[in-house]
Amino acid sequence: MRKTPKSPVDKVVFWGAVVISASLVAGGALWPKALSTAAQALLDKIIDWFGWSFVLSTAFFLGFALFLAFSRFGRIRLGKDDEQPEFSTSSWIAMMFSVGMGIGLMFWGVAEPITHFSTIPPELAPAHSREAAKIAMGYAYFHWAFHPWAIYAIVGLVIAYFSFRKGLPNLISSAFTPLIGEAGVRGPLGKSIDILAVLATLFGTATSLGLGAQQINSGLNYLWNTGESNNIALAIIVVMTVFFILSAISGVGKGVQFLSNLNMVVAVVLLLFLAAVGPSVFIVNTLVASIGEYLQELVPMSFRTAAFSDGKWLAGWTIFYWAWWISWAPFVGTFIARISRGRTIREFVIGVIVIPSGVTMVWFAIMGGSALYSELAGAGGIATAVKDQGPAVALFMLLAQYPAAALTSFAAILLVGVFFISGADAGSIVMGMLCAHGNLKPPSWLVALWGVLTSAAASVLLVMGGLNALQTAAIIFAAPFLLVMVGLCVSLCKALMNDQPIGVAHNSLAALRNPVRAAAD
Template sequence: METPDEKPAARSEGPPPGTGIVPTAKKIVRDIAAVPPRSVHPALVPGVSVEETGRSYRTDPLVFGIAVALTVAFIAWGVFAGDNLAGTTRTVLDAVVEYTGFFFTTIATVILVFMLFIGFSRYGRIPLGRDDEEPEFSMFSWISMLFAAGMGIGLVFWGAAEPLTFFENPPPGTVEANTLEAMHTAQAQVLYHWGPQAWAFYALVGGAIAYGAFRRGRTPLISSIFAPLLGEHRTTGPLGRTIDVFSIIVTLFGTAASLGLGALQIGHGVEIVTGIGELGNGILIAAIAVLTACFIASAVSGVSKGIRALSNINAVAALILAFFVFFVGPTLLILNVIPSVAVQFLGDLPTMIARSASQGDEAQAFLSTWTIFYWAWWISWSPFVGMFIAKISRGRSLRQFVSVVIVVPSAISLVWFSIFGTTAIQQQMDGAGLNVDPPEEVLFGVLGNLPFPLVTSILLILLISIFFITGADSASLVMGTLSQQGRPEPARWVTVIWGVLVGVIAAVLLISGEEGSGLRSLQNVTIIAALPFAVIMAFMMVAFMKDLRRDPLILRDRYARMAVRHSVMAGLEEYGDDFALVPVEYDHSEDDLAWIDEDSVDDTLAEVYEAATEAIDIIPVETDADPGASLDGLAEETAESAGAAGEAPGERPRSGERPLD
C-alpha cells in the first residue's frame, strides 16, 4: 500500500490484478441468498433477513420441556404450599433489594444513556432490515402495539392510584403532603417510574433482536444477541439454551402477575357495574378463563391480524376514555400540569437518579417499595416486550426506533397520568375521600365522581380486558418463538400451550395462599429473576455495540473517509493545490474479494484501504486557486482540464478540493 510519502502517478486505466470494487447489487443479493456472503465484502451487504438464510425451525425439546417443567413445579408450589412460597420469596426479595438495589438504579440510567447514544449518533442511520426495506406497519398501528404490549394494564391500574399515593405520601426529602407542590412532585416521580428509563429497557432488547434478525440474518432469540461475544456455536449450545429458558420463565411470570392485577381490577369493575357485591374466586376464575380463550384465539391469528386489530381498538377506547375525563374533569388544571410536570421532571431527574439508601432508612424503604420494584419489573418484562417490539419494528431506522420507543410512550404516559392522576388529586382536595388501598378501586372511584359513571366503568372494563388480551397473546407468541428456535410465527399448538399456562398461573396464584399472598409471591419472583437478567442486559449492550461497529453502513463510511483522506494526501504530495479527485469505473473479477472474511475486517483494513484508493484517479488541475477556493470555481476548472484532456465536461463526477475527514 502506498504511504503518504510515496507519490502515485495519475491513473486512468483499470486496477491491477487482485483488486476490484464489488459485484452489482443484484449479484450481492443473489450471492447472499445462496450461500453465506464470504465472497462479498461486509461493507456491501445490504442487510440479510433471517428469512433469506433458509433456516428451518423446529421445537427445541430441551428448551420447551425444561420451561414447562419449571412452570408446572412453580404452580404446584403455589397450590400446595402457598404460604411457604410467600415467605421464601419475601426473604430472598429483601436480600436482593438490600444488597443489589444500587445496581438496579445504576443500570436503568446507563441503559437509557446508551440507547440515546445509539439513536442519535452516527449509528442512528442504520436500518433494522435491508437498506431499502420499508416498515411493515403504519405509524399508528406500530405505536398502538408498542403501547398495548408494553404497559397497557399497568397504566390503567396505576393511572390514578400512583399519583394520588405520592400526593398523600411524597417521596422522602421533597415537599409537604397534600399541597399543590406535592401534586407536581407526585406526577414527576410517576413519570420517572413510567417514562424514558422504563422504555429504554425495552428498546435495548427490542433493538438488538430486530437488528440481528432483520439485518444480520440471525434467529430472533435472546441468546442470538450475544453472537458477537460468544460466537454462533455457543449461542446455539447449552449456554444459549439456558438464556432462552430463563427468558421464557421470566416472561411467563411477569405476564401472569400483570394479568393477575388486571383480573383484580376487572373483578372490582364488575362488582360496581352489576351491584352484586364482592365476587368469589369462582367468578374471577371464570373471567380469566374467558379472557384466556380470547387471547389464545387472537394469538393464533398472528401479529398482523389479531394483535394489530385489538391494539387499534384499544388505542381508540383509551383515547375516548382519556378525552372524556379530560373534558369533564379539571381541564384547565390538567393543561397547566402537563408542561409544568414535564419541566419539573427534567429538573428533578438528577435528584431522583441520585436517591439511594445512603440517604437514610426512609429513602431505602421508598426505593425498595417503588423505584427498585419498577426497575426490576421492567427488566423482567423486557424479554417479552423487547422480542415483541422487534417483531413489529422491521424496516425502521435505529434513530426512528429509539425516538418512538422511548419518547412517544413516555409522552403518552405523561399525558395519561396527568389526566387521571390530576383528576384524582383534585377530587381528593375537594373532599372526595378516595382510598388508595386497594389501588384497583381508585380509578373506578374517580369515574364514579364524574358524569355517566356506569358507561365509563363499562368502557374501563372493556379497556382492561383488551389490554389483558393483547398483553397475553403477545407474550404467548414470544414464548412460542423462544420454544421453536426463533421461529417468527410459532406453531399454533405451542402458542396455545403457553397461553393456557399464562391463564392457569394467573388464576391459581391469584387465589392461592392467604390474603392474596400467591399473587404477591409471583410479583416477588419476577423481581428476583430480574437481577440475573439485569446482568445479562449489561453484557447485551457490549454485544450490540460490537455488532453496530461492524455494520455495512458504518464500514462504508469508514472506508470512504480513509480512501478520500489518503487520496487527497497523495494529490497534495504530487500536485500541490492544483488537483481534483474523480472516480474511475473499471471491470473486476468475482474472485477479487474472496479473501475477505467478516470476522477479519479490522485485520485486513489496510488492503481494503488500498483497494478503495485504486478506484480513484488523481488528475492535475491548472489553476491558481488557493486551498480555500470555492467548490464551484474549482469544479469549473476541473471540467475545463478534463475537456482539454479529450473528455467531455461532466463525464466524470466532481469532488471538492478540501481534504476530507
C-alpha cells in the first residue's frame, strides 16, 4: 500500500532538478562558448552512433500505439469503466494541440517547406523545382504529423492508464511499478526518472520560449520597425512570463482551456483568410498531393538512415526532430494524460494521433503551400529572406504578399503570444506535478517558481547567445529518455495483459462459443 507523503513537495526530485538546471544555466551564462561546443560535440556523437535508434524506435512507437487502439485493449477506459471524460472533445483537442505544437507550427509552418524546397538533397530532387516542392511538403508532414504525436501518445497513454485506472501518482516513474515495484519507484531509479522528466520539460519549454520571443520580435519589427535585438526579446519574455504564470496558477480548467480555445479560434480565422485570398486551388491540390506523397513514402521515410542517404541532412532534420519530440514527450505526454481522464485507449490514440495530424496537414498545406506557390509562380523572395534573415521572418514575409498584411501580421503575433503563454503555462503545471508527488493540482507557488526558472533559463541563454546550446541540451536529455519510453511500453504491456474492462470478459466467454463473431466484434 502506497504511503501518503508528508510533504506536498518531493524534495529529492525538486532539489535534484533545481540544482542540475541551475548549474547548466549558470554554466551557459559564464562559459557560453565552452558549454555550446561541448554540448554540440556530445550531440554529434549521439546522432552519429545512435541516430538509427531514434529512427527505429519512433517507427515502433507509432505501430505500437495503433496496435493498442485497434486491439481488444482499445476498449479499456483511462479511469473507472463508467467514468466520463473531464473535458469536452473540442476543448481536449484544442488544449493538446496548443500545448503540443502551437509555437512550432507558427514558427515552421512556412519556414520548413521553404527550407526543404531550397536545400533538398540532390538525390531526391533538384532544388527549387516542383518535384522539390512536393517532397518538401511530404517531409513537413512526416516531421510533424503521425510520428511526433505517436511519441506524445505513448507517454500520455501510459501515465493516464497507471494514474487514472490503477490509482498511482501522476508521475512517469509510477508507470514502472509493474517492472521495478513500488520500492523501486520510490528509490533512486524512480526519482532519477522523474528528475530527467523535469529537466527535459524545463529545457524544452525554455527553447520554445526563445523561439516564440524571436518570432514576436520579428513581427513587431515588420509592423513598427522596432528592430530585432536580445533586449527586445528579453522584454517580450518578461511580459509573457507574467501572463503565463497568472494563467498557470489559475489551473488547467481555467487558464489553459481558455487560452487553447482562443488559440483555435484565431488560428482558424487566420487560416481561412489565407485560404480565401491566397491560391485556393493550389492549396487544395497541395493538400491532396502532399497527403498522397506522405502516405506513399511513409514506410521508406520512417526507416531511412544515413547508410544510403545524405547523413548530414538526415541528422539536421529527421533525427534531430525525433530527438526533439522525445525531449518534449515528458512535458506534453504528462499534460495530455492530465486532461484525458475518462477516455478509452482507442479514443485516446485516435484523438491524440489522427486528429492533430489532420489539423497539421491542413496548416502546412495553407501556410507552406501558399509560400511554395509564391516561389513557383508568384512574387517569391521568401526563400531568400529565410536564408538571409532566419526562419522567424518567413511567416511575415508571406503575409506581406496578401491584403491587410498589417492586420494579419498582428493576428499572427497575437497567436504566437497566446501559444507562448499556453505552452509555458502547461509546462509549469507539469513540472509542478512532477515535483509534487504527481498531484494534479500542485501548489501555486511551485508552479510559479518553475515558470520563473524556465523564463530565466531562456533569458540567460538568449542574452549569452546560447539558445542553440539550450536546444542541444534538451536533445541530449532526450537520449536517455528514449530508453525510458521503451520501458514504458514494456510496463504497459505487462499491465494490460491482466486488465479487461466490463464487457470484454463477457465477450471472452462468448468467444469460446463463436470465435468468428467475437473476432469481428
